[in-house]
Amino acid sequence: MNRVVLVRRAEATVAHELADDGTVAGATRFPAEELAGFVRDRDTSPVRWVWDDTTRWYPGLLEAGVRVERCTDLRLCRAVLRRSPFVDRSLLGGDDAGGWDALEPVTAADPALFPLADPADRLDPVAEHQRQQAALAASAERGRLGLLLAAESSGALVAAEMTHAGLPWRADVHDRLLTELLGPRPAPGHRPAALERLLPAIREGLGAPQLNPDSPGELLRALQTAGLPVADTRSWTLEQLDHPSIPALLEYKKLVRLLQANGWNWLDTWVRDGRFRSYFLPGGVVTGRWASNGGGALSVPLQVRPAAVADEGWRFVVADVAQLEPRVLAGMSGDAAMAEAARATDLYQGMVASGAVATRAEAKVGMLGAMYGGTRGESGRMMPRLTRRYPRAIGLVEEAARAGERGEVVHTLLGRGSPVPTGAWAERAVALGEPPDEGGSREDRDRHRRAWGRFTRNFVVQGTGAEWALCWLADLRNRLWRLGDAGTVSERAHLVFFLHDEVVVHTPAELADDVIDAVRRASAEAGRLLFGGFPVDFPLDVSVVESWADAD
Numbered sequence: 065m066n067r068v069v070l071v072r073r074a075e076a077t078v079a080h081e082l083a084d085d086g087t088v089a090g091a092t093r094f095p096a097e098e099l100a101g102f103v104r105d106r107d108t109s110p111v112r113w114v115w116d117d118t119t120r121w122y123p124g125l126l127e128a129g130v131r132v133e134r135c136t137d138l139r140l141c142r143a144v145l146r147r148s149p150f151v152d153r154s155l156l157g158g159d160d161a162g163g164w165d166a167l168e169p170v171t172a173a174d175p176a177l178f179p180l181a182d183p184a185d186r187l188d189p190v191a192e193h194q195r196q197q198a199a200l201a202a203s204a205e206r207g208r209l210g211l212l213l214a215a216e217s218s219g220a221l222v223a224a225e226m227t228h229a230g231l232p233w234r235a236d237v238h239d240r241l242l243t244e245l246l247g248p249r250p251a252p253g254h255r256p257a258a259l260e261r262l263l264p265a266i267r268e269g270l271g272a273p274q275l276n277p278d279s280p281g282e283l284l285r286a287l288q289t290a291g292l293p294v295a296d297t298r299s300w301t302l303e304q305l306d307h308p309s310i311p312a313l314l315e316y317k318k319l320v321r322l323l324q325a326n327g328w329n330w331l332d333t334w335v336r337d338g339r340f341r342s343y344f345l346p347g348g349v350v351t352g353r354w355a356s357n358g359g360g361a362l363s364v365p366l367q368v369r370p371a372a373v374a375d376e377g378w379r380f381v382v383a384d385v386a387q388l389e390p391r392v393l394a395g396m397s398g399d400a401a402m403a404e405a406a407r408a409t410d411l412y413q414g415m416v417a418s419g420a421v422a423t424r425a426e427a428k429v430g431m432l433g434a435m436y437g438g439t440r441g442e443s444g445r446m447m448p449r450l451t452r453r454y455p456r457a458i459g460l461v462e463e464a465a466r467a468g469e470r471g472e473v474v475h476t477l478l479g480r481g482s483p484v485p486t487g488a489w490a491e492r493a494v495a496l497g498e499p500p501d502e503g504g505s506r507e508d509r510d511r512h513r514r515a516w517g518r519f520t521r522n523f524v525v526q527g528t529g530a531e532w533a534l535c536w537l538a539d540l541r542n543r544l545w546r547l548g549d550a551g552t553v554s555e556r557a558h559l560v561f562f563l564h565d566e567v568v569v570h571t572p573a574e575l576a577d578d579v580i581d582a583v584r585r586a587s588a589e590a591g592r593l594l595f596g597g598f599p600v601d602f603p604l605d606v607s608v609v610e611s612w613a614d615a616d
Contacts, residue, residue, distance in 0.1 A: 067136075068106065069114040069190050070121060072096070072182075080190055082114075086197050088190060100128035112136060114193050116184045118220035119169040119343075126228040129552045131545070137217040138192050139167050140347050144216060145199050147481040149473050150209055155199040160187050171343040171357045205479055211593060212478035212531060216347060218538035222559055223344035223354070225541070229554040230339025231372055231561055232570060238331050238371035245367065246319060249328050256323065262316045269309025277316055325360055326368045334359035340372070344562070351523055352480050352530035353564060362563050372612035374570060381579045382615035383606045384566035385587070387411040390431050391602055392529045395595035396477045399456035403600040420453035421446060434461055435525050437518030461521045468520025469513045476527035477594060485516045528594070529565070532602070535593045537562060540586035544569065547578050561612075568612060576608045 069080040069088075077099050083089040094102060103113070103125055113132055115121045117139040122132060142164050145151045158164075163186060170182075200206050200213070243249070247257030255263075267275045272286040283297045290309075294301055299317055302310055334340055340359065348355025356362045364372075374380050385391075390411050394402035401418065408414030412427035421427045426442075430450050433443025434457075451458045464474045474482045541559060548556035557571035557579050571579045587602050607615040 065134075066109070066111045067114055068111055069193055070099075071189050072185055077102075082193075086194050100125055100130045103132065104130045107131075107133060110134075114138065114189065116187060116189050116192075117167060117169060118217070118224055119171065120182065120184055122221060122224040123228060126224060126553065131225075131553050132221060133542070134214075135217050135221060136193065136213070137220045138189055138196065139164070139169070140216045140220055141196055141213045142192065143347060144212060144480055145196060145209070147473075147483070148203075148209060148479045149475050149481050150203045150205040150479040151199050152202055153199075155202060156195050158191060158195060160192075163187050164192055169343075169345060171345075203479075208478045211535075212476075212480065215478075215531065215534035215538050216352075218541065219346040219354075219534045222537050222541050222562070223346050225553050226559055226561065227341055227343055229558050229560055229570070230337075230341040231568070232338060232375055232378075233335045233340040234338070234371050234373045235331055235335050237373060238326075238335070238368055239328070241368055241370060242322075242327060242331075246323060246327070256319075258319055259316060259323075262312045262319075265312035266309050266316060269307065269312070277313065278320065283313075322365065322367055325363075326365060330359065346534075350483055351527040352476065352534070353526065354530075354562065361561075366613065369613040370611055374610050377573055379571055379573045379576050380560075380609050380612055380615070381569040381571055381576055381583065381606065382566070382609060382612065383569075383580075383583045383587075383604045385602050385604055388532070388565040388602070389435060389525050389529045391600055392532055392594075393435065393457050393460065393525050394454075395591070395598055395600040396524070396528050397456040397460040398598060399454050402454045402457045403598065406600050409603045415453075418453065421449055434458055435522055437465065437514075437521050461525065464524045465517035465521035468523075469517040471513075471516075474520045474524050476524055476531055478528070478531045480527050480531070482520055482523045482527075532590050532594055533562075533565060535590035536586050537567070539589045540567065540569075540582060543582035543586055544571075544579065547571075547575055547582065580606050580608070 067082040069082060071078045071080065073093075075096055076093050077096050079092045079094075079102065080088045081090040081092075092102075107113075107130070110133075112134040113121075114136040115138065118135060118137045122135075125132060142156065146153055146156055146165065163183060167184060167187070196213075200209055203209055239249070245258065250256045263277070266277055267273050270286045270290045272282075272289070275282055275286050277283050280297050284294065287294050287297070290307070292305055292307060294305070299314060302314055302317075334342065340361075342359040342361030343357040344361060345355040345357055354362065372380070386409060387406075390402070391406045393399075394406050401420075402415075405411055405414030405418050405420070408417065410424070412424045412431070415421055415427040415431075416424055421430060426446055429438075429443045430446030432438060433446065434450060438444065447458070467474050468482070468485065471485050473484060537559070544557045544559065545553075557569055557575050559567060560570045561568035567583065569579050569583070583606060584604060587604055591600060591602050605616060609615050
């Protein structure tokens with residue numbers, strides 16, 4: 065397959081043709097505005113486009129109606145390679161290595177082809193590609209790593225296409241939902257009517273007639289003055305209290321969350337031309353899971369999903385994987401007994417049928433404890449049974465935890481490495497993948513080590529689950545494209561949403577059955593790519609609906 069490195073230089077674009085050994089075999093220079101035509105003409109034959117960062121190149125091509133089949137995203141690939149324990153990091157060095165390490169994705173709303181004063185302009189994509197290829201070739205696990213890099217780059221294409229196409233969104237339906245829940249849209253600086261109605265019950269119940277419940281400090285003082293033993297104002301804390309003001313206060317907080325996260329300001333900001341357009345960021349989390357920038361795309365609440373309505377004559381195909389991470393654990397550990405349980409549509413019920421535990425609830429709490437480090441209480445009580453029945457699976461996460469406690473790097477199946485546990489520590493840092501502090505008392509250090517062990521325990525499973533999902537997305541993307549014979553990405557069946565183990569495809573109604581088949585075949589292919597012939601199943605729950613809210 066031909067490889068072409070695209071480089072922006074001043075007001076022009078340079079396309080470097082690469083030979084089989086990675087050296088430059090020729091170059092073509094043309095004005096930046098001719099890029100779309102150049103890519104369209106070349107992409108008629110198999111070519112892999114190599115560029116510094118998909119967010120800098122692909123949105124402009126999509127605006128011009130050009131779809132790219134394959135790419136190598138050097139920014140994303142470098143992030144994987146420089147953290148992977150399968151790689152000799154010295155091979156990634158160079159004069160501009162710091163610039164590559166610091167490069168950030170572009171998420172500006174302006175669809176211009178390139179941002180102004182872009183730090184990427186100072187980097188050399190040809191040299192970086194050669195470094196990455198050398199590091200990959202020298203790795204003893206280049207097969208696994210090569211698959212991960214290809215999947216990560218394909219994910220970047222999917223993310224850009226989802227932002228470009230947008231999730232169909234009915235602003236009138238959203239406004240009606242908000243009005244039903246909150247009352248008419250208030251004037252700036254005023255509360256909606258539903259919040260105003262709740263205020264008297266909250267203030268009277270707490271004996272605080274001037275209380276502003278939107279102020280955490282005021283609210284905490286009012287709760288404590290009323291004799292309630294609370295240290296914070298989180299909803300979970302309030303739910304434990306028995307007090308006349310609490311039901312109204314919990315309802316108030318729920319409606320405030322809706323107003324702040326998906327209220328009228330959200331609607332004005334993120335929905336345009338009948339589409340919700342956020343920016344999806346592959347590899348945005350250290351485990352390889354995606355993040356998003358703008359609009360909270362990865363946490364669209366059920367309350368507003370009725371506004372996600374397919375276009376007339378179109379449908380949504382919504383598919384999600386049942387218990388993805390335990391199935392991934394079975395596959396990566398090669399645990400035949402757990403794979404047998406995974407043949408059931410409900411893996412937890414399959415564990416009950418195998419005799420490992422007595423109830424589905426025990427199976428679920430035990431597996432969540434194994435993957436997230438719950439070694440006490442009910443989950444801890446289940447661990448000996450699970451270890452006896454599934455020794456390879458439980459052994460894998462236990463060893464990952466011990467490695468983390470020893471300060472070692474762990475890795476996913478394909479080679480994504482965990483962060484190195486050194487540096488400043490904060491309680492919040494565990495969830496973000498930040499490392500522990502070596503200072504403080506022995507008790508503190510032990511606590512930090514155990515916390516890091518819980519992180520590495522989950523890292524190997526969650527990260528491998530993210531790899532399975534990337535392979536699923538990459539294969540599904542191409543299958544959807546082949547269902548049509550004409551039109552741009554958004555004019556054919558196309559992905560509009562992805563969250564960890566769930567996808568939403570927007571498709572012409574007559575192609576819905578073909579899309580279902582494509583979704584299932586892509587799932588099977590992802591399992592084959594990661595686990596070869598090992599018999600672990602990934603059953604899907606699939607719905608065909610007009611509104612996302614109607615999916616099962």
